[in-house]
Amino acid sequence: MKLIAVDMDGTLLNHWKEISEENIQAIKKAQSMGIEVVIATGRAYFDAKKICEKAGLNLHIxxxxxxxxxxxxxxxxxxxxxxKKDVQRIITELEEQNFYYEIFAERGIYxxxxxxxxxxxxxxxxxxxxKFEMIQTAIAIQFGQNGHKLLENNEAILDAEEKFYSVFALTFDEERLRDGMKHFAQMEHLSMISSANNNFELANKLTSKGNALEKLSRMLNISLDHTVAIGDSYNDISMFEKANLSVAMGNAHNDIKALCDTVTLTNDENGVAYIVNQIINKDILHQIQFSNISLA
Incomplete structure (x- = not known):
């Protein structure tokens, strides 16, 4: 394998939202062997970059x-x-439906x-x-993102002269979530992505981890036949479909596991390190076997 794409939340990050030392060392080992390791996340770039820097990792993102x-x-x-007109319509209607939302933009998460x-x-x-503890955890995660900014009103967000990438909606009211997803699904020129059972995200129709993985692989001159995708949720499906080997985390939903070629350990059991080391060891074994055949 020549490229490994790794999701962050629920995959590379444990439940403390940290990258374990085991995962760090496995990634560095893969890089030392010439394997490109790529973060593929729903997080904003500046947020993901900060997490990687803290772990001492230099990765494509x-x-x-x-x-x-x-x-x-x-x-x-x-x-x-x-x-911008789509962003304006979405956040106006999310406000009417009493959703919490975030706008992912060029210079911040608003x-x-x-x-x-x-x-x-x-x-x-x-x-x-x-459920109360889940909500409190979600609040801490959302407001703890690098680049997260609270403004007075929608106009302050929309008046900013910057690029908008997506709108994230969050609620723990199941009926509100279901109705909201049904409502916004009518905006067929946009894509709807979900990373958990309490949220959805609206973005350009061309936006997906899978499309990005294909584009980056092409730029790195790596065939998708030599790629691996590791993840745990629905927003990872598009890259599972593109990669040659798809790996679900042990903590993933059962329907995600069913879509993948194999399942690794959970994110709290260093599941990324476990599968990366397996891939590396198989590659080493293959190289030894190929070398022996050539020498014969």
């Missing part, structure tokens, strides 16, 4: 669910944007104080202790 591609040198080689308050109200109204 597919971010914003495929809207952006950056080389490990930080060069932006692909950008797929949304029309939301409003009003939407933050709406999400916190969901937590206050929750009587289920387990």
């Amino acid at each position: 597919i971010s914003d669910n495929g809207a952006l591609i950056h080389t490990k040198d930080g060069e932006q080689i692909s950008s797929i944007t949304m029309e 939301s409003t104080y009003n939407r933050k308050n709406a999400l916190e109200e969901e937590a206050k109204d929750c009587t289920d202790n387990l």
Whole structure:
């Protein structure tokens, strides 16, 4: 294998949102053997980059669910944007339906104080202790993203002279989520992506991890026949379909596991390191066998 694409949340990151030392060493070992390792995440580029830097990793990054591609040198080689009028319509209607939302843009991840308050109200109204903890965790994750900015109103977001990549919607109300997804599915010129059972994201129709993986592989002159994709959720399906080998995390949904060629350990069990080391060892074995055949 010549390229390994790795999702972040639920895959490379453990539940503390950190990259374990085992995963770091496995990635560095793969790189030392000439294998390109690529982050493929729904996170914003500057957020993913910061996490990688903290772990001492220098990787190509597919971010914003495929809207952006950056080389490990930080060069932006692909950008797929949304029309401002679409962003305006989406956030207006999300506000009417009382969703929390974020706009992923060129210089930040934007939301409003009003939407933050709406999400916190969901937590206050929750009587289920387990669900309450889930909401509190989600709030901490969303507001802890690098580049996250709260503004006074929608106009402050839309007046910014920058590129828009996607709109992320979050709610823990199952009926609201279902109705919202049904409503926005009517915007057929956009794609709808989900990374968990409490959210969806709207982006340009061409935006997907799979399309970005294909584009980056072509730029690196690597055939998709020599690629691996590792992930845990629905927004990873497009790259599972493009890669030669698809790997589901042990913590992935059963329907995601069923789509993949193999399943590794969970994200808290260093599942990325486990499968990367398996791939490396098989490649080494293949090289030894090929060398022996050639010498004979």
